[in-house]
Amino acid sequence: KNQVEQSPQSLIILEGKNCTLQCNYTVSPFSNLRWYKQDTGRGPVSLTIMTFSENTKSNGRYTATLDADTKQSSLHITASQLSDSASYICVVSAVNSGYALNFGKGTSLLVTP
Amino acid sequence: NAGVTQTPKFQVLKTGQSMTLQCAQDMNHEYMSWYRQDPGMGLRLIHYSVGAGITDQGEVPNGYNVSRSTTEDFPLRLLSAAPSQTSVYFCASSYSDRSQGSPLHFGNGTRLTVT
Numbered sequence: 001k002n003q004v005e006q007s008p009q010s011l012i013i014l015e016g017k018n019c020t021l022q023c024n025y026t027v028s029p030f031s032n033l034r035w036y037k038q039d040t041g042r043g044p045v046s047l048t049i050m051t052f053s054e055n056t057k058s059n060g061r062y063t064a065t066l067d068a069d070t071k072q073s074s075l076h077i078t079a080s081q082l083s084d085s086a087s088y089i090c091v092v093s094a095v096n097s098g099y100a101l102n103f104g105k106g107t108s109l110l111v112t113p
Numbered sequence: 114n115a116g117v118t119q120t121p122k123f124q125v126l127k128t129g130q131s132m133t134l135q136c137a138q139d140m141n142h143e144y145m146s147w148y149r150q151d152p153g154m155g156l157r158l159i160h161y162s163v164g165a166g167i168t169d170q171g172e173v174p175n176g177y178n179v180s181r182s183t184t185e186d187f188p189l190r191l192l193s194a195a196p197s198q199t200s201v202y203f204c205a206s207s208y209s210d211r212s213q214g215s216p217l218h219f220g221n222g223t224r225l226t227v228t
Contacts, residue, residue: 043205105154
């Protein structure tokens, strides 16, 4: 069964610090992995997408990495800001899976002053 | 360009009542979908559509109906609400070419409580 596991479940960090969120998956055959940010009371918004051939991709202070061999991805947030407080969701899709997506449960990040 | 608009934002129903959650997008996306988000669980697909007149079931379709008469609108109907349908519902749309990994564009959700 295709699964996506995210860790930690929740995280509290001080403003200005860095943090790394993890996503492990068993989805196969792998097509792509996308990270979404979901602010409280809002819908998820795409941050970045990783395909099989990509190892690293940045979007401002967000950097995603992918190791397709170990089926792991991470999202690194640099110099965190209060506005980074949100849930971060990892979504993995498989080749020839049609419109089916595999969602992780998310990591809840709280950035405190 | 409003993106994906969902109405209402909040709704309380009694068991057995019916209602329609509205979803509209102005990005000319072929693909539209409905998800529910429950505490401690990932988003789960209820129904989806790849174009006007075409709908299909997702992972958790029971108790819900959809129709797609236009490209813009994709309403979700609860036929006879049950407490198990208490959830936050998200509508999402994207271009239909999933091979390119088109991102989903989500609305801001409808929080439904069934008592």
